[in-house]
Amino acid sequence: MGARKIVGIVFFIVGVAALVVFLFADILGYGSPGFGIRQIIGTSAGAAAVVVGLVFFIDQEIELPCHPGLGE
Numbered sequence: 001m002g003a004r005k006i007v008g009i010v011f012f013i014v015g016v017a018a019l020v021v022f023l024f025a026d027i028l029g030y031g032s033p034g035f036g037i038r039q040i041i042g043t044s045a046g047a048a049a050v051v052v053g054l055v056f057f058i059d060q061e062i063e064l065p066c067h068p069g070l071g072e
Contacts, residue, residue, distance in 0.1 A: 008056030015049030018042055 022042030025031035031039060 004056050004059055008053045008059070010053070011049050011056060012053030015046045015051075015053055018046030018049060022046060 021028070021030070022039050025039055025042075026033060026035075
C-alpha cells in the first residue's frame with residue numbers, strides 16, 4: 001500500500017470523526033442548542049477531509065484515448 005493510500009485513509013477517518021463530532025455536538029453535550037457557525041465550519045471541514053481522503057485513496061490513473069492527427 002502506497003503512502004498516498006495511507007494518507008487517504010487517515011484523511012477519511014479524521015473527516016468522518018469530525019463529521020460525527022460536529023453534527024452531533026448538541027447531543028454529545030458540546031454545543032449550545034441549534035446549529036451554530038462552528039458546527040457549520042466543522043461539518044464542512046469534515047466533509048472536505050472525507051472527499052480528499054477518497055480522492056487520495058482511489059487515485060486511479062485515467063488513460064485518454066489517442067486521437068489520430070492530434071499532436072502526433
